[in-house]
Amino acid sequence: MISLEWVKDYIDISDEDLYELAVKITETGINVEKVITNKIDNLVVGKVIKCIPHPDSDHLKICQVDIKSEVLQIVCGAPNVKEGIKVIVALPGAVLPGNFSIKSSKIRGIESNGMICALFELGLEEKTDENYAKGIEILGDNAVIGSDPLVYLGIEDTIYELDIHKHRNNDCYYHIGFAYEIAAVLNKKVKLPDLSYNESEDNVNNYFKLEVKTDKCPYYLAKMVTNVEIKESPDFIKKRLLSVGMRPINNVVDISNYVMLEYGQPLHFFDKDTLGDKILVRDAKNEEKIVTLDGKERMLKDSDIVITDGEKPVCIAGVMGGQNTEVIETTKNILIESAIFDSVSIRYTASRLNLKSEASIRYGKGLSYEYTNMAINRACHLLEKYANATILSGIVSHDKIDKQPKTVEFYPIDVDKMLGIKIDEKDMKRELERLDFPYTIDNGKFIVTIPNRRLDIDSNINDIAEEIGRLYGYQKIVSTQPNVSIRCGKYVGDVKYRKEISKRLRSLGLNEVKTYTLISPSMSDIFDYEEKENIHLPNPMSVDKSIIRTSLLPSLLNVYNYNKTRKVNDINIYEIAKIYDKNYVEESKIAFLMSGKYIFNSWKESINVDFYLIKGIVENILDYLGFKNRYSFIKSDVKDLHPGISADILLDHNRIGILGRIHPKICKDEVFVCEISLNSLMSKVKPIKYKELSKYPSINKDVSFIVDKDITSEQIEKVIKSSGGRLLTNVEVFDVYVGNNLKENQKSIAYSLTFNDPNRTLNEKEIMILFNKIIKEVETKLNAELRDK
């Protein structure tokens, strides 16, 4: 949050329309997400001239409030309302934050023409129990009756809310840094604040010894001030903190926050008298403990950085101070810390301890040493001015920071080539000047020094091209086609298979769905027929989505149930997605679920989904992929499928998937599913070759066998085919019968056999011999008998 009133301290923007400025800033790369103005119509300062209890309430009061133009009667429930005070009155017609409209009304029978407000009701404070208990805001006596209370409070401000997820470093999240961005946009100059103060003869080095025993603290500065007077902050500090959403506490705490919001450099204040005379910065020890400012005991790890008094920790560096050295109301002498810590370490510590704060976020993004330095002086300046502090001379410091400025060398053509447009040299110069990046030109080569505050810029042409480009204006970038060679784009690897199979499944009437990869434990317990071990997320968002699935079928069943409860009965769906097992082995699965009608007619016969239909879909896919004669189905008791209506699908004798009806204990409806491993379908197949049909006539023979019920059609076909030999070109089932005329454990299956020789006309006699041989084989091998002999 950036207060534009505050920014005005560093740059002159008094002539700017702040909405337009927000647009300009967004256009050059810093996203202003929201412009907030603390302006509410129909608010006035009023004076309570009479306050009597409400006859029908134990806590409401009836107030007569003078608002200059008239005297209003307002019913108020705040405990602190009384005669003689000046208050904020929301008149009928005012709309308070939360779209709360004020209207004249009767409260328990008494007319009330407005509302006396608390700060939280105006959106100026958080709505907490504490703030609620405080009651209405009582204004100072100098507030003018009838005037705008927000002007009186000085919080009539414009606030920019920035998109903190954009990854440019933190230089725009403090007011001076943001002022530099405005300066670049508007081509103006930044004026830095006053850092001057008087120093006493006494030197801090007489009181403190600093030792840094970790390489995670490259820069540490400390100054000491004495005789601080802890009191309320001056108005301007309070107002500014309030307007960016920070609560004023007292002058000392507020000054440390104020400086942080100016320079982006968090400061820490120690009570010198409880701290002692030594500061040792070191890595924490495992299981070392500290009670932080919030009164909680924290367990440290050796990856954390701590500030100690030589022995015990007094502060978790960059994250939170310790209670033992906290600045309290009686504090007189303060040690100010302004330092840079390893950003990665701070981020880990803050997130492990769940202590993300304005300060830790800033440490975590990295800091500029120049501002570390300026911030400590600025704090001294403010403490002297607003806390009557005496500043000791000298500074305690540890300095391992690399101060070599970053430079970038480039020729204008390099930038032109990267942006794809020609920018005049004079325009490049202008943009660098707007950015306040010092440069020299040597024989046409630019040598630019990157200011330390721009930690995000590296010494490469891309970075400088971006800075010049964004100010020059990306709208000036034209459209060109890459100068690359012609090539054919294609689907690669399993994408190709996925696409083809997907299209085929759609053409077969299956609708594509997409479901979540993450599923619940109860979902992962079903259809785990492959017995793969699941990946369980160590930190899921919810139990519902805590496991990476190893089968798509539970998700498809979910879609089925979702639709079924919405009275959709004909459900034919498929999904192709990846699964992962415990060892991170990836596999693409094709799954489909079918139920209800496949071909639907509302007034005559439809075709219903059954096992043979879904089997037909599988065969269609496998044939389409060129696997004809290489696959088979074997009866199998697949987990969570109906034990009598389920099968394994084999390709080249290896299981590639399953199909069947869902077990009635999982789903009582007749629902059929299939799941196939796509990876196993990516094997080589023969190319398509045209095959001429035989010119000679075929001979057809029909035969019907009575067999034991356990004998499968596949078994019979096998015998028929092996004894039929080369001349038998096709075998087809044309009837299956159980019931009358047959024993209970019997069934009859009828086949139509086709004989053909591509080279000659067959004669009836030879075929009869072959046909009889086939019948004999089936009879003897499968204990079959010929029906209708």
Place this chain on the structure above:
Amino acid sequence: MNLEELKKSMIEKLNNIEQLQTSDEKNLANEDLKEEVVKQLDKLNSIKNDFILKLNEVSNMKEINDIRIEFLGKKGPITELYSLIGSFDNEQKKQFGKLINNFKSTTTNVIEQFIKYFKEEEINQKLASEQIDISLPATKVSVGVPHVLEKLIEEIEEIFISMGYDVVDGPEVEKDLYNFEMLNIPKGHPARDAQDTFYIEGEEILLRSQTSPVQVRTMLKSLGKEPIRMICPGKTYRRDDDDATHSHQFVQIEGLLVDKDISLSDLKGTIDNVVKKLFSEDIKTRFRPSYYQFTEPSVEVDISCFNCKGKGCNICKNTGWITIAGAGIVHPNVLSMSGYDPKVWSGFAFGFGAERMAMLKYDINDLRVFYNTDLREIKIFDRKELNNND
């Protein structure tokens, strides 16, 4: 032509048959036969009249068949005529034979026409009895519908394939190394905050939070030697609570081009091609500066609102522009980490949010629509939009 009309025209045809004139001297040179000839001619005429009379009465197939047998049968009067000309001299035989032939063929033809007529009549009657109510509902022959996102992805893939891009794939369970580190986002980098990630094993294995790791994998595969043009549409995951505008699972469409002397304007031209195809020819593209760790310069890609053409509406929130992608010039660190020398190679990368594009294109306002799949809702997507573009 109805039966009466047919009769009329057939009778006319019969009446028009050429007659042999008994007064013709030449034909009747032999006086002895004159009487005989006249007799024959009378006979023929009477057969004809008889035929016409019967024809006039005919009303169905059976009757015309009876007529056929009666007149043209082996014992019929026409056959009989032939047997009676044996005594004629040659010239008369010739003349008279021609006359009978002509009469016979005309009769045959007339009968055939009647048979044809009655056959047609029979078929027409049968068809008339086979009328159906064509307004009854159809048998639903349905082809499956692609998922909305997939429909959009396939359109985008088609466009990129036509520009020489490969469509590739990458793992969803990914290494931190590829998802972050080799994209210039080292461990502990604040940029990771924006992508709250599902970690699986320590800080090493995760569910990818973006499809950008596929950039790294593609570059590593090409060993720093080959130019690259690829897109990768794929699932990504972030720790977001599912609601109308957030989803813990979503689809990104990643793209990467690595070649020589590639500029930001090439990126703009490429994106132009895509949005013009996808939305319409008059769509404009605009870049705004942005920040991503793995591209530099980075941009946000806006397109002029396809709905209001820039006038301002709900879809573009009255700005006239819609953000559809993040993109930029590949960061030199990313190139070099993946084996491409940034002094030689350059490129651009981009990422579209598939859900966002679909929401814009089809006016969907709740992300959960994509993952709940109400089959009643999806049927409208079983359509090609051929006329909108090109």
